[in-house]
Amino acid sequence: MKKRKTVKEIREMKAAGSRLTMLTAYDASMARLFDSCGVDILLVGDSLGMVMLGYDSTVPVTMDEMLHHCAAVRRGAPQAFVVGDMPFGSYQLGGEDAVRNGVRFIKEAGVDGVKLEGGVEVCETVAALVRAGIPVMGHIGLTPQTAGQMGGYKVQGRDDGSASRLLQEAVALEKAGAFSIVLECIPAQLAQVISESISIAAIGIGAGVDCDGQVLVNQDMLGMFTGFTPSFVKKYANLAPIIEGAVKQYITEVKEGTFPDAAHSFGTDRSYSGIKKKSNI
Ligand code: KIV
Secondary structure (H helix, E strand, O other): OOOOOOHHHHHHHHHHOOOEEEEEOOOHHHHHHHHHHOOOEEEEOOOHHHHOOOOOOOOOOOHHHHHHHHHHHHHHOOOOEEEEEOOOOOOOOOHHHHHHHHHHHHHHHOOOEEEOOEOHHHHHHHHHHHHOOOOEEEEEEOOHHHOOOOOOOOOOOOOHHHHHHHHHHHHHHHHHOOOEEEEEOOOHHHHHHHHHHOOOEEEEEOOOOOOOEEEEOHHHHOOOOOOOOOOOOOOOOOHHHHHHHHHHHHHHHHHHOOOOOHHHOOOOOOOOHHHHHHHHO
């Protein structure tokens, strides 16, 4: 049996210039598929609020919902490094609260680390989690939990002021002990500067090719989510029409009585006429 990916290996991959792959996963069967393909990191993102639970944003997602999905992903993925996304409200009250919730992710769901959004303002919290022995992935740039404050889902760091703030935040998160940082929706050139300025892995989404790794939401890259798809997403498959086609064919065959056919039924020589008689009694 192959062993599970560790923080040490993720750090070594950054040092060796070997690109990291990360995908979101929310359930055991997808996690099993992705794990067997060799994805390095599975992120149980709070994006599950939108792609799995039908919320309008990530904000309503609760700790219990996250733990439920994280535990399923862990059961399906014995090898990948599994990261649980700390939902809005689970770390904003400070270190003590964040550690209490971080411990739940590790003990109840079996994840290998947690992710939280924010820059300098969350560094104390990141340090508290790391002191408690919980590996932390940061997340800067477009941070969906506070997208409202940013004026919506917009590219961040376009001007010099916001770009240098993002660089400072990445450096501060590294100092606080984060083992990796997600860079979301920032210009590719800025992501390259940030990636080259820190010794922990910068994992990009909408941040160009010069990051230390990439992450995508699986429903987006597999073409399963029929809602809005951001322009940076490459659809490696278009499963929605395939699924729709299969479901429509199933409906037709059930209605017309051609499913199940003999190949998908259990047969026997018996006629069960005796049983019929008994049940008539
Ligand atoms: O919740 C999520 O899926 C994420 C990724 C987009 C990085 O945070």
